[in-house]
Amino acid sequence: MVAQIKTVSFQGLDVQTVDVQVLMTSGLPKVTIVGLPERAVGESKERVRGALASLGLMQPPAHVSINLAPADPAKEGTHFHLPIVLGLLVEMEVLPPDCLDGLLAMGELGLDGSISPVVGAxxxxxxxxxxxLSLICPQAQGQEAALAGPGLDIIAPKSLLALMNHLMGRQQIPRPKVSSLDSTQRPPALDLRDIKGQETAKRALEITAAGGHNLLLIGPPGAGKSMLAARLAGLLPPMTAEEALSVTMVHSLAGTLAEDGLVSSRPYRDPHHSASLPALVGGGTKAKPGEVTLAHLGVLFLDELPEFDRRTLEALRQPIETGAVTVSRANAHITYPAHFQLIAAMNPCRCGYLADPGRACSRAPKCGQDYQARISGPLYDRIDLVLEVPAVAALDLGLEPSGEASATVAERVLRARERQARRFETQHSQTLLDKPPVNASLEGDRLEAHCALDPDGRRLVAEAAEQLNLSARGYHRLLRVARTIADLDEQDEIRRLHIAEALSFRRLALA
Structure with a gap:
């Protein structure tokens, strides 16, 4: 008789059912695993033997065949250990033959019989x-698995012995409690009031947060670019339950979840400029998600933008435009979600002091031209707002903080987002790859329908398109930013004033 239990394999965010079939026959003592197992799956032989020994059980001197069906694609991950040992225990007649019916199991075995966390719970x-089906997963990931819904039966043992006792009816493993998906409470965040001066930059942050736009900050060292970027997350609306679940799924596959199993606040990722292409956009031998995916529905901050490798920067063009990134390998094409808000910062030149009245750049203007040329035109064209951030005078640093608090600005951002959600006729994305309901996602007929201009606004746009030589992409991004400014002003029609403010954040990008 063949013992059989189900588990899963992952191709990006796609989950496929795998049948683990275990057959023990007479013959030379040997364990054979077929079905395109990779190295971690092959190592399960020794882990299973050690786990059985910790229970006082010896693997019988027989030929053990383990089939992972379907044979294609390749099977990766240590989560195959647990279903393999359960199938073997049934074949050894330690567990009753029907105890694995209706179960899907995953978990990594230790030599002491412990069950350790795995990715993708x-x-x-x-x-x-x-x-x-009912799910068997490690105890440490019970809360994470419980997010799948109250109707799912979850068995989350700490050890193989506890699981065996549960399956044989000797003890009951309680269902893990689920973390609340209610994200109405805003997590603590850095406050805009802590930044002295930079009122124009704060306004740019508000527009960026309200419309889901991308922002580039250009200024000398110490101007506060990183401080501004760090405060964007505090302006964004709390995630809905569906958004929290989708972000948690991404981090579950990446193996970056906290113990409580729920990502309740928007991600903020700030990779170093030495990050490689696979680290930023995803890839490697196993096509793992990169920083653009880990920043899904959150903020991706790239400081010292020109210092990133040129190939790495150019790879950002696809996820910025489509909200997804495709990692291609010889045997698979995997698409990950990447709906992030890009906040980039850079110095105006190599030394950082171009046009600074206090410290003259010795190689101006060529220093600035060469440095800024590291950012290609197509990448510039995908950035909605570009802003010069001047240095703050030393005397101003001694003044009391002024301006609005983040909570006040966040309320306006939330109202603008609610207007946009009604425009999209939904409050959340339907799938992981759907674009969020923000103005930055407007395109095609929907862009034209919701970006009605008054006569003065139309004339200004026509003049700007001619004088600034706007590309089609630049024209559409101008309309999206103006639409956001009008939403913050609670206006249905885009007026000349809204266009003018949007143009003030586009001139550098078109220079």
């Missing part, structure tokens, strides 16, 4: 719930 739980 939440996607696997959602998959099991969809199929009407």
């Amino acid at each position: 939440l996607p696997a739980a959602i998959h099991a719930n969809r199929l009407g």
Whole structure:
């Protein structure tokens, strides 16, 4: 008789069911695993032997065949250990033959019989719930799996012994409690009032947050570019339950989840400029998600933008434009979501003091031209707002903080987002790859329909398109930013004033 239990394999965010079949026959003592197992799966032989020994059980001197079906694609991950040992225990007649019916199992085995966390518990739980199966997962990931829904039966043991006792009816493992998906409470965030001066930059942050736009800050060292970027997350609306679940799924596959299993605040990622192409956009031998995916529905801050490798920067063009990134390998093409808001910062030149009245750049203007030329035209064209951030005078640093608090600005941002959500006729994205309901996602007929201009506004746009030589992409981004400014002003029609303010944040990008 063949013992059989289900588990999963992952191709990006796609989850596929895998049948683990275990057969023990007479013959030379040997364990054979077929079905395109990779190295971590092959190592399960020794882990299973050690786990059984910790329970006082010896693997029988027989030929053990383990089939992972379907044979294609390749099977990766240490989560195959647990279903393999469960199938073997049934073949050894330690567990009853029907105890594995309706179960989907995943977990990494230790030599002492412990069950350790693995990547992808939440996607696997959602998959099991969809199929009407019960899930066996490590105890440390029980809360994460419980996010899949209250109707999912979850068994989250700490050790193989506890799981065996549960399956044989000797003890009951309680269902893990789920973390609340209610994200109405805003997490603590840095406050805009802490930044002295820079009122224009604060306004740019408000527009960026309200419309889901991208922003480039150009200024000398110490001007406060990084401080401004760090405060954007505090202006963004709290995530909905659906958004929190989708972000948690991404981090579950990446193995970056906290112990409580829920990402309740918007991600903020700030990779160093030495980050490689696979680290930023995803890739490697196993096509893992990169920083653009880990920043999904959050903020990606790239400081010292020209210092990034040129190929790495050019790879950002696809996720900025489409909100997704495709990692191609010889045997697979994997698409990850990447709906992030890009906040980039750079110095105006190599030394950082171009046009600074206090410290003259010795190689101006060529120093600035060469340095800024590291950012290609197509990448510039994908940035909605570009702003010069001047240095703050030393005397101003001694003044009391002024301006609005982040909470006040966030209220206006939330009202503008609600107007946009009604425009999209939804409050959230339907799938992981759907674009969020923000003005930055407007395109095609929807862009034209919702960007009605008054006569003065139309004339100004026509003049700007001619004088600034606007590309089609630049023209559309101008309209989107103006639409956001009008939303903050609670106006249905885009007026000349809104166009003028949007143009003030586009001139550098078109120079």
